Amino acid sequence: MLEVLERIARGGLLTEPVPSADAVRREQERLQAALLEVLGRALCIRHVDAGSCNGCELEIHAMNNPYYNLEGAGIRFVASPRHADLLLVTGPVSVNMEEALHRTYDATPDPKLVVVVGDCGACGGVFGESYASLGSIAKVIPVDVTVPGCPPTPVAILQGILGATRKAPSRGRQT
């Protein structure tokens, strides 16, 4: 136990502050403020792999590491779409996952947001469209924000999530 505590103390706090030096970071800060205002530090995310190669999932995992510390920003991953405000979807949509994606979307209460992570979810990527792949997520469910990349970095995914929350009030009123 002593060793565990010692290691925690020695490791210190790794979480990186959001610096305000450049435009992207300033935008991020603004979005974070909007996030706090809109969702009151309680954005719940349900991740859905609609047919990904698992590369994007690795970077989604990374958002929970001590450097990005997503939970510290009030964002957490939940086990059921029924608890979620936002679906974080990776693709392409395989035909074998189309129904599950629809059902997950339908099970998520309104108002809801959809953020697509990765090139495959954006356009089908290297897999394209075929008998087995429907291509982009937007062909199956409405999408708010798309984060390109193969895979996108954790910072890019975070920016996408924050970008979607900024759109939340208008969509919320519509639904």
Next chain:
Amino acid sequence: MSPTPPPVKAMPLLANVRGRRLLAPEHGQWTGMAESMKAGGAQLLALWGTDDRDRDDRFRIYAAYLLRDEVVLVEHALPAGATSYLGLGTVFPVADRLQRSVFDLLGLRAEGGDERGWLRHGSWPEAFFPLRRDSPATARFRTNSVPYPFVAVAGDGVHEIPVGPVHAGTIEPGNFRFSVVGEKVLRLEERLGYTHKGVAKRFEQLSQSEGQRLAARVSGDSAVAFSWAYCAALEAVTGVTVPARAAALRALVLERERIANHLGDLGALGNDAGFAFGLAQFLRLKEDLLRANAQAVGARYPFDFVVPGGVARDLAAESPAALTAQLRPLEQAVLELRRIYDEHAGLQDRFREAGRLERELAGTLGALGLAARASGIGRDLRVDQPWPPYDRLAPKAALRTEGDVAARVQVRFDEVLESIRLCRVLLASLPEGAVAVEVPAAEPDRLGLGLIEGWRGPVLIALHAGPGGAIRRCHAHDPSWQNWPLLEFAILGNIVPDFPLINKSFNLSYSGQDG
């Protein structure tokens, strides 16, 4: 025992490892080879089919067998017009799912096997076989999923828990059907194929030089292993030898891929046993490694670093020193965390005896890679059949015999430390020179194999060349095919709440299996 089959014709095998290619045109030779391979201690590594009706009116079935010191590829041409062959499921249990997939993709029925669909969930018509040459790559169908006939378990108090395909964690999709009494698991049946993206058909639309990008995305956590396997297969059919510096850099990123995945799993295993400290600590180490990757090779996950003929770019001048300097603190942190894991009573209580897979069963089921090495089967391609640069590195294979979650944790620790050593040697002895050479188009009809020991186990790419630099057929095989069935046995008698932990201790690929 079947009668002695007639002799088969042998040919050299084009591959990055030692091997033979055998032609077995008769049914008896096909099954006879399987039996003699089994008797010789071989594992069935992969099974795939090709539509050669445009050539000689035949379909062909290929089986790749893995022996300790060589790979044997058996080619079985079906009689003209025939669409069935003798199944190998009674000799090698793993053949069952492979044969079901061959049927779903090519319409070739294995006699004597399970006839339920595996990759086809009803989303394309029963009479459409995507890998047949007359099936257009652009075909689209209306999705229409059909119920899957899970095997039912009956008895007092037995009930079923269906899980998936969308899981509670941030993981890939698959369906698990638990039959339980109270909390105890009586049976687990997996249904996979949800992420089937038509990889094999897609390969045929790409050129030989483009294929690596798709291979890297068969299973994203094994991008380097699959990229290298693809390039090794292409280099084998074109007779290209990559420069020594390129081979060393490939091994460097492969070992870093192994370290990154093991670190992530070690953290997640701690977390699944209620020790969040482990997750935070290991994910921190993993992030440090990924950031160093971005500095050294231009990407946190170097999907497209290994390319035909070598690697996409050389390391920056300062990278070898920077990467080397990072290894020592990483090693010290891993040793320290290993001590903490080993001495943590609560953690060991969850790890030990959980999800146990005995050596004999692991052997029967054809376990591969780290799961096999945790159950006393000391196979590792880097050790058994070293290809450059492993032939000069003398890598050591991890080996544990207990076969439980604790053993799979220990194998990961051992492998992280060994990979750190390999990285250190590679960085200290980087050969000078070019990092890539030109790769010409392969002669049509050549067939080559690339086998690479990825972090999960051996991955295979079989590349059939077409004319003018085209891909006639490309088959990718992930060791998860072999290891998913292990999980169905390892969970037996355990309680449902231990499933996430046991599942994570194997951490198998859905995408790699589904294809």
